[in-house]
Amino acid sequence: MTSVGKAPAVIFALLLLAAGALAGCAPEPSSPTPTPAAEQTPATPDLSATAGPTPTQAPTKAPETPSAFTTTELVQICIDATASAYDDVEFDAAGARVEKRTVTPEWLVLVPAQTNGYDAESVCTIGGSPTDPDIELSSASIQPLPEEQIQNLIRGENEGGTD
Template structure:
């Protein structure tokens, strides 16, 4: 009688053995030569920090100087920290987004600019100042094409 339960379990065991995963095989050298390489993901337009090579050449120093000069009238006595400035190429807006930390009477803020054109003929889409936590909103406005709430 003990043989019967074993006979009933035998087809179940065979069925389960067929469901076991096969061990992963390493690709052969010939297979890797014939398969196409996996493309490397490219950054999206808003992640790009380098501009295209035509007509948008600026040095970081020039961008920081332009933004400092343009926003100095808002706070003439402020101390600008150009060595801590950030610049980012916003390809979808064709603008450089420049953020320069500054301090006035112990209060921290930032100068922000959206600069297009070329180093020889810069075009300002935006210049102003903000608290540091407002930088992301200003960047989003530039990306959407609506600096300062304009369309």
């Protein structure tokens, strides 16, 4: 073959090579083109691809606690801390009230009780962890706390002492 005959063959080979390279980028004729309904991002975002939490993320558990107390554990801790202050006491664990505080310890626990014919109430502030609870306040009273005082305890105000 002469150099004149080689030129078209080389050009043809280069065109085939270029066409083959571009064919990998083009969609296959037999595959359907994606429609917006079929290829949209899922309704729930994939959070593994994001760098941090987004403002629209909702917490996965409530209440969110670093120490992972359950309500039952908090109530039992308060009962155990105050039972010896009563004579002949019956606690109403099912009627207990647990509030997240804005200060530490994180939890306010109020457990209704009956003792010697009186309506009583145990009050505790609890932090720490279930294996090592930190009980800052434990009180046994024959008078339930008024709501105003409960709100003060939630905010960490007037917890006793000289305040």
